[in-house]
Amino acid sequence: MNNATSDVRIDSIVAMQSPAELFVELPLHIDHAGIITQTRRDIADIIHGRNSRQLVVIGPCSIHDPVAALEYAHKLQVLREQYSDSLEIVMRVYFEKPRTTIGWKGLINDPHMDNSFQIDEGLFMARKLLLDLAQMHMPAGCEFLDAVTGQYYADTVSWGAIGARTTESQVHREIASGLSCPVGFKNATSGDVGIAIDAIQAASHPHAFLSPTEEGRIALFKTKGNEDAHLILRGGPTPNYDSQSLRDAYDRQVAQGFNQRIMIDCSHANSQKDHKRQIEVVTDVAARLSSEASMIAGVMIESHLVEGKQSIGSPESLNYGQSITDACLGWEDTERTLEILAEASSRLQH
Numbered sequence: 608m609n610n611a612t613s614d615v616r617i618d619s620i621v622a623m624q625s626p627a628e629l630f631v632e633l634p635l636h637i638d639h640a641g642i643i644t645q646t647r648r649d650i651a652d653i654i655h656g657r658n659s660r661q662l663v664v665i666g667p668c669s670i671h672d673p674v675a676a677l678e679y680a681h682k683l684q685v686l687r688e689q690y691s692d693s694l695e696i697v698m699r700v701y702f703e704k705p706r707t708t709i710g711w712k713g714l715i716n717d718p719h720m721d722n723s724f725q726i727d728e729g730l731f732m733a734r735k736l737l738l739d740l741a742q743m744h745m746p747a748g749c750e751f752l753d754a755v756t757g758q759y760y761a762d763t764v765s766w767g768a769i770g771a772r773t774t775e776s777q778v779h780r781e782i783a784s785g786l787s788c789p790v791g792f793k794n795a796t797s798g799d800v801g802i803a804i805d806a807i808q809a810a811s812h813p814h815a816f817l818s819p820t821e822e823g824r825i826a827l828f829k830t831k832g833n834e835d836a837h838l839i840l841r842g843g844p845t846p847n848y849d850s851q852s853l854r855d856a857y858d859r860q861v862a863q864g865f866n867q868r869i870m871i872d873c874s875h876a877n878s879q880k881d882h883k884r885q886i887e888v889v890t891d892v893a894a895r896l897s898s899e900a901s902m903i904a905g906v907m908i909e910s911h912l913v914e915g916k917q918s919i920g921s922p923e924s925l926n927y928g929q930s931i932t933d934a935c936l937g938w939e940d941t942e943r944t945l946e947i948l949a950e951a952s953s954r955l956q957h
């Protein structure tokens with residue numbers, strides 16, 4: 608390497624363990640792998656309308672405390688079983704946070720929340736939590752934001768998302784084309800739905816690109832394409848969960864050859880960042896299900912043990928079970944919203 612021209616802006620480089628090395632420490636049990644495979648199929652069936660239940664991806668905006676996340680998972684598991692005839696409940700387990708400018712980028716990037724960036728520990732904690740969830744048969748939904756870190760845990764994920772800030776990125780469309788789980792693409796923060804429909808098209812095709820293998824070598828990956836990509840409406844300058852916006856988005860994707868049902872994100876711009884409004888969004892979607900179920904795959908909801916959010920701080924200073932990124936519904940509201948949706952969905956089951 609030419610020392611005068613390379614690494615001019617690199618402060619330090621630290622070697623990491625490979626995904627394969629982490630898998631030795633934290634293996635996915637064969638029985639749990641079978642359940643994840645089955646859940647991915649069930650989710651794909653919902654997205655393609657082969658199963659009329661609603662998919663619900665619900666959980667904290669971000670994971671910062673695995674202990675609280677597990678307590679949340681145990682409570683959610685009760686509702687997952689209770690409503691299994693009408694809802695496929697998947698826990699939102701987000702370790703990678705996209706930022707509008709700067710800010711904490713999630714448990715994997717900075718697990719101690721103090722700019723120490725112990726990514727090796729973050730990956731261990733993330734995979735450990737995902738294995739704990741797999742053991743209790745709670746499926747996990749994650750956003751794939753980083754182009755590399757997914758290699759360390761994607762085998763444990765039942766549903767994936769590409770966020771509003773990366774849906775237009777070719778790299779993320781390529782990754783989605785090779786992911787083993789169904790993947791939802793959010794519309795852009797500008798409200799543009801077209802880029803997400805383009806993303807579904809791109810992800811459904813095979814791609815060839817470079818990525819690290821499980822052993823950590825750079826390799827040429829050729830993907831088969833992901834036929835289980837779908838749209839997530841998350842709002843833009845104004846909400847877009849209303850009937851007209853849904854119909855417009857659905858017709859646009861059908862015109863491009865895709866009739867996957869669409870997920871509605873009840874948070875973000877659809878709640879105008881007021882976490883309580885998620886209840887209104889769910890109630891509205893539930894009321895429309897009888898006439899719009901052929902277009903609606905389900906909802907995403909941001910929820911935690913404790914309502915609202917708090918500023919990031921040292922782990923000891925934080926309120927247990929409360930979000931440090933977007934504000935979330937608390938547990939009682941969570942139960943209420945799931946009951947509303949389950950009731951509406953159960954009326955459509957035969």
Ligand SMILES: O=C[C@H](O)[C@H](O)COP(=O)(O)O
Binds near residue numbers: 668706707710932
């Ligand atoms: O979902 C979380 C946030 O909305 C997203 O990560 C952007 O966060 P920011 O605008 O606070 O950076």
Ligand SMILES: C=C(OP(=O)(O)O)C(=O)O
Binds near residue numbers: 770875
């Ligand atoms: C960042 C998120 O959403 P969006 O990409 O829609 O902003 C999220 O779901 O955490």
